[in-house]
Amino acid sequence: MLRSTLLAAARSGAVRAAVEAGPFDPLVDRFVAGTTVDAAIAAARTITADRYVTIDHLGEDTTDRARADANVAAYRMLLQRLGAEGLADRVEVSVKLSAFGQRLPRDGEKIALDSARHVCEAAAAVGTTVTVDMEDHTTTDATLTTVGDLRLDFPWVGAVLQSQLRRTEADCRDLAGAGSRVRLCKGAYDEPESVAYRSAADVDLSYVRCLKILMAGEGLPMVATHDPRLVAIARHLAQRYERSVDDYELQMLYGVRPRAQTDLAARGLRVRVYLPYGTEWFGYFMRRLAERPANVAFFARSMLTR
Ligand code: FAD
Known part of the structure; x- marks a missing residue:
C-alpha cells in the first residue's frame, strides 16, 4: 500500500x-551524487578506485521536445567529460528512453531512438558503453525494440530486464546471445498482477530462473541487486557455468549497501555502481x-x- x-x-x-x-535534502544526497556534472564526475572518480560506474543523468517522462533535446545534450557533455578526464574505461552511462521523448504523442519512439543513437555515437567516440534502463511495463516492447535497433550499429548497448514481469524469462532467452549485455533487476515500478508477480518471494524466484538463463548463455549478465541471497546465487551460478570474474558484473545503486560493494570488489569481483545526478x-x-x-x-x- x-x-x-x-x-x-x-x-x-x-x-x-x-x-x-526546494533545497537538496541530506537524505536525497545519500542516493543522488549531486545536481551538476562536476559532482557526478567527482563521485565517479572516487568510486572507480575499486569499482566501475554507470552514470544516469536524471530525467524521465519528458513531455516536450526541447527537454528531450536538452537531455541528449547533457549526455553528450557528460561523455565528453568522461573521455577528457580519462574515466571512460571504467565509467559508462545509463539512459531512460522516456527522458528522450519516448512518450511524446507524435513520433515519440522515433525521437527517442534518434536521441539514443546520438548518445551511443558520443559514447563510441570516447570508448565506453550505454545501457538502456527499463521503465514501466507499458514501455517494455518499445524499449526492447529500440535496444535491438541500436544494437545493429552499437552491439555493446545494454538492455535491462525486470524479474517482476512474467514475460522476463522469455526475454532473457531472447537476449542471452553472444556479446549481449543484460542487466537483470527486480523492477522498481508498481505493476498490475496481470503482467507481474506481486509477492517478493515470486519476484525472487523469477530472478533466480532468469539468472540461470543469462549465466548459461553467451552474453554478459549484469546482476543488479542488493539482495545478499541473490548475490550469493549469482556467484554460485557463475562458478557452475565457468564464468571468470570478468564474465559477469554485480551492480548496485549509489548509496545502497556501500560496504557490501567495497567488500565484493576487494574479493576481486567486478562491481559497478549506478550513479545518478541532476536536478530532476x-x-x-x-x-x-x-x-x-x-x-x-x-x-x-x-x-x-x-
Ligand atoms: P530488495 O529486496 O528490494 O532489497 C534487498 C536489500 O537491499 C534490502 O533488504 C536492503 O537492505 C537493501 N536495499 C534495497 N533497496 C534499498 C534502498 N532503496 N535503500 C536502502 N536499502 C536498500 N529498476 C527498474 O525498474 N529499471 C531499471 O532500469 C533499474 N536499473 C537498476 C540498476 C541497478 C544497478 C540497480 C542495483 C537497480 C536497478 N533498478 C532498476 C532497481 C531494481 O529494480 C530494484 O528496485 C532495486 O534494486 C531494489 O531491489 P533489490 O534487488 O536490491 O532487492
Whole structure:
C-alpha cells in the first residue's frame, strides 16, 4: 500500500515540481551524487578506485521536445567529460528512453531512438558503453525494440530486464546471445498482477530462473541487486557455468549497501555502481523510498522542519 502510494507520487508532476524546487535534502544526497556534472564526475572518480560506474543523468517522462533535446545534450557533455578526464574505461552511462521523448504523442519512439543513437555515437567516440534502463511495463516492447535497433550499429548497448514481469524469462532467452549485455533487476515500478508477480518471494524466484538463463548463455549478465541471497546465487551460478570474474558484473545503486560493494570488489569481483545526478531527482528518489519504507519517516521529518 505504502509502496504503491510512493510510486504514484513519483509520477506526479505537481509534487515533483514543488519538491525539486526546494533545497537538496541530506537524505536525497545519500542516493543522488549531486545536481551538476562536476559532482557526478567527482563521485565517479572516487568510486572507480575499486569499482566501475554507470552514470544516469536524471530525467524521465519528458513531455516536450526541447527537454528531450536538452537531455541528449547533457549526455553528450557528460561523455565528453568522461573521455577528457580519462574515466571512460571504467565509467559508462545509463539512459531512460522516456527522458528522450519516448512518450511524446507524435513520433515519440522515433525521437527517442534518434536521441539514443546520438548518445551511443558520443559514447563510441570516447570508448565506453550505454545501457538502456527499463521503465514501466507499458514501455517494455518499445524499449526492447529500440535496444535491438541500436544494437545493429552499437552491439555493446545494454538492455535491462525486470524479474517482476512474467514475460522476463522469455526475454532473457531472447537476449542471452553472444556479446549481449543484460542487466537483470527486480523492477522498481508498481505493476498490475496481470503482467507481474506481486509477492517478493515470486519476484525472487523469477530472478533466480532468469539468472540461470543469462549465466548459461553467451552474453554478459549484469546482476543488479542488493539482495545478499541473490548475490550469493549469482556467484554460485557463475562458478557452475565457468564464468571468470570478468564474465559477469554485480551492480548496485549509489548509496545502497556501500560496504557490501567495497567488500565484493576487494574479493576481486567486478562491481559497478549506478550513479545518478541532476536536478530532476524526485522520481528516482521516490522509487528508492518505496524500496525501503524505513527511509520515509526520516525524509518526511526533514521536509517538515525545512
Ligand atoms: P530488495 O529486496 O528490494 O532489497 C534487498 C536489500 O537491499 C534490502 O533488504 C536492503 O537492505 C537493501 N536495499 C534495497 N533497496 C534499498 C534502498 N532503496 N535503500 C536502502 N536499502 C536498500 N529498476 C527498474 O525498474 N529499471 C531499471 O532500469 C533499474 N536499473 C537498476 C540498476 C541497478 C544497478 C540497480 C542495483 C537497480 C536497478 N533498478 C532498476 C532497481 C531494481 O529494480 C530494484 O528496485 C532495486 O534494486 C531494489 O531491489 P533489490 O534487488 O536490491 O532487492
